[in-house]
Amino acid sequence: MNAPIRLLVIGGVAAGASCAARARRLAEHAEIIMIERGPDVSFANCGLPYYVGGEIADRNALAVQTPASLKALLNLDVRTGCEALQIDRTTRQVEVKYLADGRHEWIRYDALMLAPGASPLRPALPGIADARIHTLRNLQDMDGIVAATAEGQRAVVIGAGFIGIEMAEQLRHKGLSVEMVELQTQIFPQLDAPMTALLESELRHHDIGITLGDGVARFEPQDGHLRCHLNSGKQLDADLVILSIGVKPDTELARAAGLELGPRGHIVVNEFMQTSDPAIYAAGDAVQTRDRVLDSPVNVPMGGPANRQGRAAADHLFMPATARPYPGSLGTAIVRGFEVAAGITGWSEKRLATAGKPYQSVTVNAEHHAGYYPGARPLTLKIIWAPDSGQLLGAQVTGFEGIDKRLDVLATAILGGMTIDDLCHLELAYAPPFGAAKDVINLAGFAACNRRDGLVRHTSALPADPQVQIVDVRPKPLAEAFPVPGTVINIPFPTLRASLDKLDRSRPVVTVCAFGKMSYFAARLLAQEGFDVTSFSGGMRGNIDPRSPGKLPAA
């Protein structure tokens, strides 16, 4: 049996609670103390936006466990309203303060788990202290936002990451008017900009105002509301503001204890989640682990990694001989905005470009299940791979249905070290309600291999050079209704073989269609007829909201 040691866990949400629960399964007789500064433990923080909008009606559903339930189920000594003040690593003690009565206590530990999480950023802007400016981390923040909302009010959401997008949707559900402001020139900045076009269109379609490439400079109380002055000079009036511009790790305690921190203040851990002091573990939003694709340091402040990191730490503490390392984080993320979902796994094109890593990418469009079965809806998939090995580096998906499925398959493929050739031959579940004989993931593999094998050249931008002949191979009515910008020759694909004399063989050709499929067919045909030809990857559909296909996105 394990020796009855004392594990002290600081932080009682995802990583901390997972660590404590796993520890109890492994060590029935260990003494496990979990302290939490807030009043709640093990609550569903990812669900908070959905309670604000009423999709989750029962607040108790979010409070997954209580100190009493954790005592009954896991024999944990849970102390809420208890703040850790300092760590004495030499004597292995933590000084805590009980917020209810101000009492101080030193708690001895044999092993310590730091799961402090991360706080929403709240930059020192003029007017930032106004009570109408909310961040969202816990149930109390959520309650504050709910109390501040009333139909017809004006909300400004600053930051269009996934929390900002979820909050914008939920505030619209409650009948508020919503304006979003994002410093970057796109929403959901983890994604490459073109993959956010559909989601942006969906948010606008639901009357959410979106200001991109602009940030807030200051807040000014004004006639009973709050005026947000943006860097551009634009002004937005708000009855409440949601500040969702990112988080910073809560690592002052670790820093003061002399534990090694990364360049952005995250706690550095080894593959068993041990900090630079092997008696102290850390897990969750506050730590820096390894990227699973390119093995660089990375912080992924998400619930899934936090839970599994906490569990991995308990494994190492209580079964060191058989514990497996935490393999690192991938950065899989998904967000829903009304009917549209968008997500990413692994590396984006822009992140690879910034890091100076070589990559290639293709974007394909297809329907989420067999087109002949009712209800098929379009989706767009972008995959990114290493040119030398063909190994997958990342993927992004957007559309209406089946987005999470493709992301999960591609996350698995990346973690399995799979290549674009492997994607061609994934044997996925196919019955008409569920898939297609060739899933969009197979199609992406085909397109990538075609490119690797020199069968086709892709471009993701229409040529500006007037020497280039742009050939739109869509049917004439579609080509006329939703024209490709610029000087374009419309040759519907079925007539292309008989129309080669309409094209100048001495000038390059770019082929364009709706989905990127017929343009590829046309490029193959023209290449074999001796033309210098490039296919417009992804098609017009990939750049256009399929519900209003005439409108090009702002990006």
Place this chain on the structure above:
Amino acid sequence: MNAPIRLLVIGGVAAGASCAARARRLAEHAEIIMIERGPDVSFANCGLPYYVGGEIADRNALAVQTPASLKALLNLDVRTGCEALQIDRTTRQVEVKYLADGRHEWIRYDALMLAPGASPLRPALPGIADARIHTLRNLQDMDGIVAATAEGQRAVVIGAGFIGIEMAEQLRHKGLSVEMVELQTQIFPQLDAPMTALLESELRHHDIGITLGDGVARFEPQDGHLRCHLNSGKQLDADLVILSIGVKPDTELARAAGLELGPRGHIVVNEFMQTSDPAIYAAGDAVQTRDRVLDSPVNVPMGGPANRQGRAAADHLFMPATARPYPGSLGTAIVRGFEVAAGITGWSEKRLATAGKPYQSVTVNAEHHAGYYPGARPLTLKIIWAPDSGQLLGAQVTGFEGIDKRLDVLATAILGGMTIDDLCHLELAYAPPFGAAKDVINLAGFAACNRRDGLVRHTSALPADPQVQIVDVRPKPLAEAFPVPGTVINIPFPTLRASLDKLDRSRPVVTVCAFGKMSYFAARLLAQEGFDVTSFSGGMRGNIDPRSPGKLPAA
């Protein structure tokens, strides 16, 4: 560029049409002739049942391409109503017969693709020639079935594989009464029996009669209907019969040409889909390829593999230097019956047992997305792995939502050679509408590793030995409402630590709960208190329809 060779394709549905289409992209100037005995090419055969029930309302949606559209798009010479009679391999010619006028012709080829498909089995039983006995392979069969159906009629579906299940559902949608008969003692025989319980319950819930472990002996016309006499003596009266007991490869042409066939009559091909004559390729339901898990010969008569095999053959023919091998088939399959789906990828437990291969398995239950978000529905996942390496061999999933997603992830994991440890750390997409911080696939990995690491022993059957103490750790009301069969001690988990004196330490214990999770917690607790304890894997919920949890399945 490629020399303008002549490719002759026999069979114009999935494999043949994919081969011809890919061939055209690679070889604009090749002569490509595709012959098809039936009147249709490239139709959506997987959609046929859904037209019978009216879910697919437009018959034209099933006719994906026509000879004219294939001429326009691909410059194919498509000849329907054209039957191949014999192959002269020496002179590379195929004798064909045009069914319309009886004319014969020898067609020369440089390369030949055989994509003949497979025919529904129609055993030589007494009465089998009756016109009321239907099989389903093509649009004409479908039209015949539609013509034979009318509300209130009695249908008997013989064979409860996926076509049988889909047809049973669709005939119920049309208002017929439906009886199913299956020779095996379970429906959907690819799966292990316990994983079919929910789907069987769903079919019965929709008033489909199911007779298991029985087959049809003879058919007898009777007072304007057809009486099906079963082996057991049971009689079922039918206005129409659907015979869906499997398929046999249409390989007489290949056999007569002296091509190598496998033990069950399938065409043997190499990794580039070449038959024993390298000028002749074969693909689709009629071929035998390699199993991707255990590298044994296998036939997977499904649309996905057929499409990709046809494409792989064209690659080898027209770009031999860069063509990648067809990596083999996995056998991923899914079926929907009303609200329930069930599926498999890789090997089942019973198939491994029959083959004498070592394996271990666990079954876990969870909800398809975060339980705190509305609409979470239960699903059950079984994974099977190699005990020595932990490598995944197969998986089965059943439930209401997200079944295809888990199957696809697990198919990908199997193809990536991933292990139970890898499943623990799959980083899947999580936002409340889409998943959970720990997906059921992570949970299955945890459970498998717990077993591998000796943390828990599982049993999939309740003990018959009265010496064993069965401890039901569910809350008392649940334990009383849906009792575990036999003599059972109910000790709700939160009270277990204080109730150890209710148990006899000298006798073994099996712990039972609803999902298999609390019983694992209890087993860990009791093991560390010195008990000889085993957890009932999968819980009562896994054996019981969650909509009528008091009813144990027949199996």
